[in-house]
Amino acid sequence: MKKALIVAPSWIGDTIMAQPLFARLHAKHPHLQLDALAPRWVAPVLQRMAEISDIVDSPFGHGQLSLKARWRLGRELAARRYDAVYILPNSLKSALVPFMAGIPQRIGFIGESRYGLINVRHTLDKLALPLMVERFAQLAETPGATLPRPVSYPILRSTAAEQQKTLDELAIDRPAKLVAFCPGAEYGPAKRWPAEHFATLARQLAADGYAIWLFGSPKDHPVAEKIGQLAPGLTRNLCGATTLGQAVDLLALADLVVCNDSGLMHVAAALNRPIVALYGSSSPGFTPPLSDRADILSLKLDCSPCFKRECPLGHLDCLNKLLPTQVFAACQKWING
Numbered sequence: 001m002k003k004a005l006i007v008a009p010s011w012i013g014d015t016i017m018a019q020p021l022f023a024r025l026h027a028k029h030p031h032l033q034l035d036a037l038a039p040r041w042v043a044p045v046l047q048r049m050a051e052i053s054d055i056v057d058s059p060f061g062h063g064q065l066s067l068k069a070r071w072r073l074g075r076e077l078a079a080r081r082y083d084a085v086y087i088l089p090n091s092l093k094s095a096l097v098p099f100m101a102g103i104p105q106r107i108g109f110i111g112e113s114r115y116g117l118i119n120v121r122h123t124l125d126k127l128a129l130p131l132m133v134e135r136f137a138q139l140a141e142t143p144g145a146t147l148p149r150p151v152s153y154p155i156l157r158s159t160a161a162e163q164q165k166t167l168d169e170l171a172i173d174r175p176a177k178l179v180a181f182c183p184g185a186e187y188g189p190a191k192r193w194p195a196e197h198f199a200t201l202a203r204q205l206a207a208d209g210y211a212i213w214l215f216g217s218p219k220d221h222p223v224a225e226k227i228g229q230l231a232p233g234l235t236r237n238l239c240g241a242t243t244l245g246q247a248v249d250l251l252a253l254a255d256l257v258v259c260n261d262s263g264l265m266h267v268a269a270a271l272n273r274p275i276v277a278l279y280g281s282s283s284p285g286f287t288p289p290l291s292d293r294a295d296i297l298s299l300k301l302d303c304s305p306c307f308k309r310e311c312p313l314g315h316l317d318c319l320n321k322l323l324p325t326q327v328f329a330a331c332q333k334w335i336n337g
Helices: 012-017 019-028 043-047 067-078 093-100 132-138 160-170 195-207 218-230 244-252 263-270 324-336
Strands: 003-007 033-038 055-057 084-087 105-109 120-122 178-182 211-214 235-237 256-260 275-278 294-297
Touching (some): 003 019, 012 019, 012 043, 019 132, 043 244, 055 067, 067 093, 084 093, 093 105, 178 263, 195 211, 195 218, 244 263, 263 275, 275 324
Parallel strands (some): 003 033, 003 084, 033 055, 178 211, 211 235, 275 294
């Protein structure tokens, strides 16, 4: 195999967890050209992966069928003459363009009854492959084969030159001591530690001389503003003020990252930053931060993980009762270490 395509996931964290698959494909096929078909909002993390040669824009939003546009894109991909395609999402729609492109080997899990669209079919054994990173890595193997372990951790590139360029572009200097907060979670409020708790933690860290920078999308700007109002003068709100690529570089500069279970948590892990990860409605048993430098805090209540976007019981005890003192203690381990 000389030339292959990845159909990337639509989530930043999932895309990062696919990187070990890309590394395995290159190990099996040393001169492989590996391209990615990806939504533009995840393209910046693919650009920071050494294994990806080119990125083709996937213009389709969540749930959008757009058969004519998919056919046109399929014709464009046909001209690139890929030998194989690895279809990482399990949806029917994600398999349509590779089929329309006539790519000979179309590899993926059976998913939504994709028998005609996928012709190298894997059947998912959730017990044998409990982690998402393992499920992606399995696609490098022959269907039915045992996954070789261990699966490597994802790696994102951020060089000193890229970091300095980002600092220059944003006209900011790196403080002597820096903690990054990632207070958002695209999935929903049941994954977000309260702003009041983040503000209390900011005051504790600032007392130790740490500057606090807040990262996230424009949607996270209001909650970051609230944290700043509750901890006046102690935080810098960068939510929505950076591109994803710039956020990668700035997170790479952090001495410590405190985050919800979110895409930026996986970015920080792939940058090998020390992490304190806060889990509420989701489970670290499926999508943990893949790093030896991560502490996972979860109260493990009877009602969690519920995997809901909003707390079905209305109290969000899984995060409200995870106190700033507990998180600060976890932070001190990394700060003092």
